[in-house]
Amino acid sequence: MKGWVSKSRILFLLSSLMLVLTGCGRSNLTALQPKGEGADVIFDLMMLSVIIMVFVGVVVMAIYFFVLIRFRQKKDQEDFIPKQTEGNQFLEVLWTVIPILLLVILAVPTVQKTFMLADTTPSEENKEDAITIEVTGKQYWWHYNYNGQKIQTSQDLYIPTGERVYLKLNASDVIHSYWVPTISGKMDTNPGENTNEMFLHAYEEGVYYGKCAELCGPSHSLMDFKVIAVSPEEFDQWVSDMQNVDTDATPESDSAQRGKELFTEKSCIGCHAVGAGGGASTGPNLTNFGDRAKLVGYKENTKENLVTWLLDPEKFKPGNKMTGKYGNGDPVNPISEKEASQIADYLLQLQPSEITPEDAKSTDSDSEEEK
Amino acid sequence: MSDEQLQTLKPGQSPHEPEKATLEGKNKFLGFWFFLGGETVLFASLFGTYLALKDKGAETKAQELFGLELVFIMTIILLTSSLTSVYAIYHMKNLDFKKMQLWLGITVLLGASFLGLEIYEFQHYVHEYHHTFTSSAFGSAFYTLVGFHGGHVLFGLLWIVTLMVRNAKRGLNLYNAPKYYVASLYWHFIDVVWVFIFTVVYLMGKVG
């Protein structure tokens, strides 16, 4: 019996140890070090509930271990018949009332915060300036439409720090869920008329990792995105850069120039718009593709990776909606390696803005970048 | 106990609640009521779905689609069949097998004509309004709800006819009395559902 107790204790120790070893996870992905209003509010609620649980847990475990140690059958007790107690009214009332009280303590802030997070209309005075962005989840990428700014982008969401940015969420195929743990809780994106709303309010600059949290097909786990929070001035800069993109500008290198032509010839343009004003949105808008830190959401945005993607998108995203739909109609070799390289040169030099994820790296510095 | 169960009951004999005279009968009685409790939830799910999808995606809205004359006739027919099945059970309790069969026969005829009218009605919607199962979410929900009810009517008819034919020769006994009784409960339940269908689907559809 002693063994039993000590074993459980070791187990507990072990698990606490694990926690220490792993820390709280990557600082721009974890929900445990909130850097935005939503995550902050929720973190407080979490801590309150944890305190309540620890309290009840201590009581339960104290009784539990006492009972198990004290009332194990002793050697001479084979024939001992204990008293057959029916119950105890006082105790029973006690353990009905105390949990009720504890739950009330939890329920009040829960309701309050639920309403607070659902308050997604800008207040009267900043109605004019409030930024509202339409977010559309698609298999397996994100489309953004900054209505007020007339900018359409994809994958990376640029927002200013220090204010609430309002999102209107929708999906075009199946349900996805928009989650940036360090800044805010998640919200589903529904296909059809049920538009959801939420806000993002980042306290500090940073590149925050976002994840799709609703099973949406084979590449559900690869539908990563980034929220890039920059200072309001930088954000304004970004907006004006994006609004003034010159899509007709001739690329510097010949290869990139050829790539630009191929982009039309190989029917890329049918799905991808280049130019923040809009256009086709069957695929991600590529206006600022060269500024992105990640390709297709999670791969290092290098030329090598890009060529691989263009030659066979399945390699990076199983079940993606681009495979087999571009190039000369040949499903095996839609474009040649050379053409891919040329297109890559073209795409990678699409860097219209001075403001890039680099400008928001402050919180990203403490964790090493992956290969 | 068991062979006794097969002895034909004649008027003038007790018990007067033959459906609950045996343990099997009591079990059946209770079990079937519980089943109806479950059916309530089943139809509620269908009603809920229908209400959520009413008029959605459809060119012809409920208000223009539905006519009330036919529905009224169908309602009266089904209500009457409920009464005739009550008559049947009345005669069962009096152990008058012949009359019971007669009234059940009338119930079946009424039920069948209800079903015929329903099929005609569906045809009408399909041909006149192109309101089909696959034309819109409204269509899917409408045919599913009303069709589930129609399916229940059909099953009820088959059930009662089987009972009548099987027992035509040997009359009422403690073994088959619970079966008759339970079948009649089923038939009433179908009527209960219809009352909500004509109210919620047709009348409220018409009101808009």
Place this chain on the structure above:
Amino acid sequence: MSTATAQKQGFGATLWDYLTTVDHKKIAILYLVSGGIFFLAGGLEALLIRIQLMVPDNNFVSSGMYNQLITMHGTTMIFLAAMPFIFALMNIAVPLQIGARDVAFPFLNSLGFWLFFFGGVLLNLSWFTGAPDAGWTAYAPLSTTSPGHGMDFYVLGLQISGAGTLIGGINFLVTIINMRAPGMTYMRMPLFTWTALVTSVLILFAFPALTVGLFLMMFDRLFGAGFFDPTMGGNHVIWEHLFWIFGHPEVYILVLPIFGLFSDIISTFSKKRLFGYSAMVFATVLIGFLGFMVWAHHMFTTGLGPIANSIFAIATMAIAVPTGIKIFNWLFTMWGGVIRMTAAMLWTVAFIPSFTLGGFTGVMLAAAAADFQYHDTYFVVAHFHYVIVGGVVFGVFAGLHYWWPKMFGKILDEKLGKLAFWPFFIGFHLTFFIQHFLGLMGMPRRYWVFHSGDGLDLGNLISTIGAFFMTLGTLIFLYNVIITSIKGEKASADPWDARTLEWSIPSPPPFYNFKQTPLVRGLDPLWVEKRQGNGKMTPAEPLGDIHMPNNSFIPFMISLGSFVMGYGLIYQVDDSRWLFVAIAGLLITLGSMFVRSVKDDLGYHIHKEDLEEKGAGSE
């Protein structure tokens, strides 16, 4: 028929006996064996999941395969492993605990099993052509647009096995209400029977919602309907509601009988009557009642709005109160008793902290605002494995150790039992405790890969190691079963010095259970007789003929028919000739039902003389 069962049988005869049996004790074995096989299948799938997640960016299985694995793991474990285990335990124990010779509808009992079985087989046949891959929750439109036939197998497999479950539920309701021995009032029923009653009520009201949901999904996928298709005016939220109106009560369907059996086990092995019996009954009913008002806590992030979210959050939290009553009553049942740490009791004692932790995280999830962070992450995965594995699976192990002698006449080896417990217990906490933190650190569930550099490596590795410990425990348990069946010692009628009626008759009981219906004189009737009487139940009736139901092959045929129909329906989208197969299946089903209704089935009698011959001293 009576002679057939009495004689020593060859393999063919035994098989035929099991295919046609209507005896609740044999049906219990059928449920146990098929549930056990499905549990191993689901466990194997879990292992593959954990191997895939052992290291970052792993490519052990493809992403499509991974989605099939999680879907089949969840579906199999819930519907095809946990449910039949529950039904196995209810079948073996409930009729005996209330002093009945059989269930109210032996024929339906068998039908319920075979429908469940064929539904499960249909679902698993999907592995040959591509399994369902939209998660066990099958959210539309992913499920309605999923290519291939996987989701069709899901829809029809669950539809068929769900029908079986519904039938089983009604059967137990009527059994418990109508078949109790004289003196067995409601407030004298053992807690396991009480929980079986409430669980059956939940089945009765929860499963129809699933039935409808599955029908709608079938119509969408196979017949072009538009319930969940936004372009036709449909709305996928309807599916979410229907699924969870069923789904939430379902988790209490699983756990309530387990609560009941823990109550019986704790009081037996503490040699004390259950502390606060009436509060326990009340709590059970209250959990069942509240269980129907909380389903939308699975949909906090769907966007229902703050009013709905708040209402459902509060309703959900309320369930902690009756559950807490149970936890404390168990603790105080042990308080002042003499605790014998048998294998059954070991699983029970381990259950209390494990389940409580799972319940705590449940209440944390119920805080709607906070659920915006937890939802669809490994925090939720951790929560429900804590309540399901730490509750239901521990409970099944405890129940099997407890009732094994009643089912098979032999006691499972106690040493091996404890040896199986430790790796499973340690592995369980190793696997799932760390997952709470994985979730909070940003790992969503249903993720085929996580990336290195996201800080999730170590946690996942530990989790995977834990799963192997659980496998080890399971294998030791299986070994125990085999060894016991080969050379286990024969069990007495009452090996645990227990309290309830099932222990008053031999292990295993004769096929008619009670030669004479017992007279119940109080709560824990056997205990009462042991303390105040001569240790034997007083008969409530003189020795007389016993009426028994006939075996029947019809349940098998009805179920086979629906299986064939299911297959036909699935493939008729490819080739309309399959419609004939579907119709053939329907005809088999309807035809068998027809035969059933025109052929009188009156059962037979065991005569008083035969009973006397077998000796009065069968106890």
Place this chain on the structure above:
Amino acid sequence: MANKTSESFEFAKKKNKEEMKHHLITFASMIVFTLIAFGMVIGDFHRLFTIPVIILMAVVQVAFQLYYFMHMSHKGHGLPALMLYSGVGVAFLTILAMQTIVWW
């Protein structure tokens, strides 16, 4: 099966007959309710008035079916009633949810 005398059978028969009269009245009122419901819709009253009334008519009619035609008023129907009303409770919640939190 304890055989009761034919006297008690005659008594029961009389009671049945009595009940049958009630059934006829029940049926007649059900027809009347139906007529009222249809009449209100055809008569084109305001919908906020019509809808509650026709739903009420339906509920009353269904209660008649349950209590008289299906004998729920007889004794021994406690559990059926309990279960049916539990079912109605779940049914109510389901329909309420479908009406309020499916579209937003």
